[in-house]
Each structure stands twice: as structure tokens, then as C-alpha cells.
Amino acid sequence: MYEVYVAARFEAAHRLTGDFGSAARMHGHTYGLEVILRGQSLKDDGTLFDIGELKDAVDGLAASLHYRDLDEVPGLAEINTTAENVASFCWERLAPRLRDRGLGSLTVRIWENPQVYAAREDALD
Amino acid sequence: MYEVYVAARFEAAHRLTGDFGSAARMHGHTYGLEVILRGQSLKDDGTLFDIGELKDAVDGLAASLHYRDLDEVPGLAEINTTAENVASFCWERLAPRLRDRGLGSLTVRIWENPQVYAAREDALD
Amino acid sequence: MYEVYVAARFEAAHRLTGDFGSAARMHGHTYGLEVILRGQSLKDDGTLFDIGELKDAVDGLAASLHYRDLDEVPGLAEINTTAENVASFCWERLAPRLRDRGLGSLTVRIWENPQVYAAREDALD
Numbered sequence: 064m065y066e067v068y069v070a071a072r073f074e075a076a077h078r079l080t081g082d083f084g085s086a087a088r089m090h091g092h093t094y095g096l097e098v099i100l101r102g103q104s105l106k107d108d109g110t111l112f113d114i115g116e117l118k119d120a121v122d123g124l125a126a127s128l129h130y131r132d133l134d135e136v137p138g139l140a141e142i143n144t145t146a147e148n149v150a151s152f153c154w155e156r157l158a159p160r161l162r163d164r165g166l167g168s169l170t171v172r173i174w175e176n177p178q179v180y181a182a183r184e185d186a187l188d
Numbered sequence: 189m190y191e192v193y194v195a196a197r198f199e200a201a202h203r204l205t206g207d208f209g210s211a212a213r214m215h216g217h218t219y220g221l222e223v224i225l226r227g228q229s230l231k232d233d234g235t236l237f238d239i240g241e242l243k244d245a246v247d248g249l250a251a252s253l254h255y256r257d258l259d260e261v262p263g264l265a266e267i268n269t270t271a272e273n274v275a276s277f278c279w280e281r282l283a284p285r286l287r288d289r290g291l292g293s294l295t296v297r298i299w300e301n302p303q304v305y306a307a308r309e310d311a312l313d
Numbered sequence: 314m315y316e317v318y319v320a321a322r323f324e325a326a327h328r329l330t331g332d333f334g335s336a337a338r339m340h341g342h343t344y345g346l347e348v349i350l351r352g353q354s355l356k357d358d359g360t361l362f363d364i365g366e367l368k369d370a371v372d373g374l375a376a377s378l379h380y381r382d383l384d385e386v387p388g389l390a391e392i393n394t395t396a397e398n399v400a401s402f403c404w405e406r407l408a409p410r411l412r413d414r415g416l417g418s419l420t421v422r423i424w425e426n427p428q429v430y431a432a433r434e435d436a437l438d
Contacts, residue, residue, distance in 0.1 A: 064433070064434045064435065065397050065400075065401075065431065065432065065433055065434075066422075066430075066431060066432040066433075066434070067396070067397065067429075067430070067431045067432075068422075068429065068430040068431070068432070069428060069429055070427070070428040070429075071428070080233075081233045083238070083240065084240060086240065105395075105397050105398070105401075108330075108331045108393055108395070109392055109393035109394075109395040109397055109398040110393075110395050110397055111397050111431065113333075114396070114429055114431070115333065115334060115336065118428075118429070142234055143233055143234035143235075144234075145230075145233070145234040145235050146192070146239065147190050147192065147230050147234055147235055147236050148230070148234040150190075151190075151230075172191075172193075177195070178194060178195040178196070178243075179192075179193065179194055179195075179239055179243070180191075180192070180193045181190065181191060181192045181193070181236065181239070182190065182191040182192075182193070183189070183190055183191075184189045184190075184191070185189065205358075206358045208363070208365065209365060211365065267359055268358055268359035268360075269359075270355075270358070270359040270360050271317070271364070272315050272317065272355050272359055272360055272361050273355070273359040275315075276315075276355075297316075297318075302320070303319060303320040303321070303368075304317075304318065304319055304320075304364055304368070305316075305317070305318045306315065306316060306317045306318070306361065306364070307315065307316040307317075307318070308314070308315055308316075309314045309315075309316070310314065
């Protein structure tokens with residue numbers, strides 16, 4: 064089994080709704096966005112997936128969230144912007160262009176800081 | 189599948205018993221403690237598990253090992269304080285409060301330094 | 314399930330063959346080499362596998378690639394030196410000495426820089 068991984072960052076504000084203590088106050092993070100693709104075999108050119116193409120997709124997604132209030136982003140404004148939900152949001156944004164490309168699964172990790180992340184991993188088919 | 193991750197650190201001394209060369213001498217590490225919870229679905233508040241609660245548990249465990257000789261800690265004093273056994277010790281300390289909470293598995297990684305870790309991963313049920 | 318992990322680095326040149334934009338030009342990376350062994354149970358001495366022995370093997374492999382043009386290394390000269398292929402090359406170099414040692418799987422990650430890696434994971438049996 065092979066993996067390729069690409070990382071990006073974005074700086075964004077958010078606040079949680081519910082019993083989350085200080086996280087219910089407006090605050091922000093330098094978010095880390097990590098994306099992993101998995102598949103069983105390499106193509107003839109020795110790649111699982113063109114890392115340059117993946118990097119462009121991940122950088123574009125990060126740019127779309129950079130210097131934003133996540134609670135105002137369509138798709139996140141309706142839900143609690145926990146790291147889990149932000150990871151799931153990013154998963155859904157990336158998955159469509161990755162289907163039917165011979166890949167097995169996609170993982171998206173959202174780091175709120177170097178000590179905390181949440182991730183979503185699911186099959187791409 | 190979702191994950192949440194929390195990291196902490198502690199500084200401790202230890203020595204290995206057996207044919208481990210210089211690791212059989214009393215020495216120490218700035219240990220890294222990484223904890224990952226996995227589960228299939230999020231709760232209504234958008235969390236797999238409250239990261240704040242997990243962080244409190246992990247920080248408390250790290251504090252209990254900080255500035256200790258691991259070979260004198262009950263539960264470790266009886267066994268070889270390899271990174272694998274320290275990871276397993278931490279796994280057993282954390283697991284009881286995490287059972288019956290809708291989680292699938294728990295991973296604990298113990299870093300002896302930025303180039304070496306050992307981990308234990310097992311189902312929580 | 315247990316894991317042990319060791320990391321090393323090497324500095325090497327390479328170029329890709331094919332439609333890879335600037336990566337088709339001769340360039341280089343400070344490569345990160347990460348190796349993970351997995352198995353179901355620990356030995357009586359509290360180890361899955363002697364990390365010192367694993368470190369020696371990984372450091373030796375890294376040294377054999379340090380300050381080299383990967384496209385001239387036997388086993389890589391015949392193929393495209395994508396991160397996936399370099400990971401697979403390293404996997405094949407490490408696996409023989411790790412078989413029949415009670416291990417389940419071996420993962421090798423090759424980082425081209427802190428934002429990009431490719432990995433191969435396969436069973437050791």
C-alpha cells in the first residue's frame with residue numbers, strides 16, 4: 064500500500080457553540096491542514112498520484128480558508144466549527160476530484176496547534 | 189472514521205535491563221506522549237470526544253511521570269522501561285475513562301527523542 | 314498492536330522523468346526517512362524489536378544514499394525517482410533482515426521536505 068502526503072497552513076478565527084469553556088470565545092489558530100491519499104499500486108511513472116496536483120488542490124483549499132472567520136464560511140456556518148467538523152468539511156471539498164483515480168482512501172487532518180488535531184479518514188469509492 | 193489527537197511532554201530518567209548497550213546506563217529523555225482516539229461518528233456537537241477533556245487526562249498522566257525515575261513508578265518498576273512498555277503503561281492508565289464512550293480504538297505513542305518512538309494501539313471495547 | 318519508529322535523514326539529488334514541471338530539472342532534497350515496524354506482541358524484554366538494531370539499519374541505509382544522485386543508484390537508476398519509488402526501494406532494502414522476526418508490517422516514509430512525503434506499507438511475511 065502506498066501513501067502520498069501534502070501539508071499546508073491557514074490562519075483563521077472561530078468559536079465553538081456549547082459547553083466548551085474558553086473555546087466558546089472568539090479566537091483563532093494557525094491551522095495545519097494535512098492530506099493523505101492511499102492506494103494499492105503505482106502508475107507506470109512511479110507515482111500513486113501527482114504530488115504537484117495534490118499540492119495545488121490542498122494549497123487552494125487552505126487559501127480559501129485563510130484569514131477567514133470559519134463560522135461564516137458556507138458549509139461551516141451551519142455547524143459547530145470543531146476540528147472534527149473542519150476536517151470533514153475539507154474532506155468533502157477535496158474528495159470529488161480524487162474519486163475514480165485509482166485511490167483507496169483519503170485522510171484529512173486539521174491541527175489547531177502543534178499539540179491538537181482532529182482527522183477524518185474514509186474510502187474514496 | 190474520525191480521530192482526535194493530543195500531545196504532551198514529560199522529562200524522566202530510566203535505564204533498561206538487558207543487552208541494550210548504553211541504554212542500560214541511567215539516562216533520561218524529554219519524552220513525548222501522543223494520544224489518538226478513533227471512532228466512527230461524531231456527536232451532535234460536532235466532536236468525536238471533547239479535546240479539552242482528553243487534554244486534561246493526557247496532561248495529568250504526563251505530570252504524574254514528570255521528573256521521575258520511571259524505574260521507580262508503580263506499574264513500571266516491575267518491568268523493563270522500554271518505550272513499548274511505557275506506551276503500554278500509559279495506554280492502560282488512559283483506557284478506563286475512555287471505554288463506553290462510543291470510541292473504537294486508542295493509540296499511545298511514546299517518543300524518547302524526535303527520531304524514536306514506540307506505540308501501542310488497541311480497541312477500547 | 315505495537316509499533317516502533319526510527320527516523321534518519323539524507324541529502325540527495327534527483328530529477329523526475331515525465332511531465333512533472335520543475336521536478337524534471339536536476340534538484341535535490343534533505344530527505345527524511347521514517348521507518349515503522351508493527352507487531353502484535355512484545356518479547357520478554359519488553360521490546361517489539363530492538364530499536365538500536367533498527368536504528369543501525371536505518372542509519373546505514375540513509376548513509377548509502379547521502380550525497381548521492383539517486384538517479385545513479387543501482388535499483389533506482391532504472392526507474393523514476395519519485396518519492397513513492399524511493400520509499401519502495403528503501404522498503405525492499407530493509408525488509409529482508411526484518412522477516413521471520415515476529416513482525417507484522419513495515420512502513421517506510423520518504424519526506425522530500427516538511428510538506429511532502431510518500432510511503433509504502435506492506436506485510437513482512
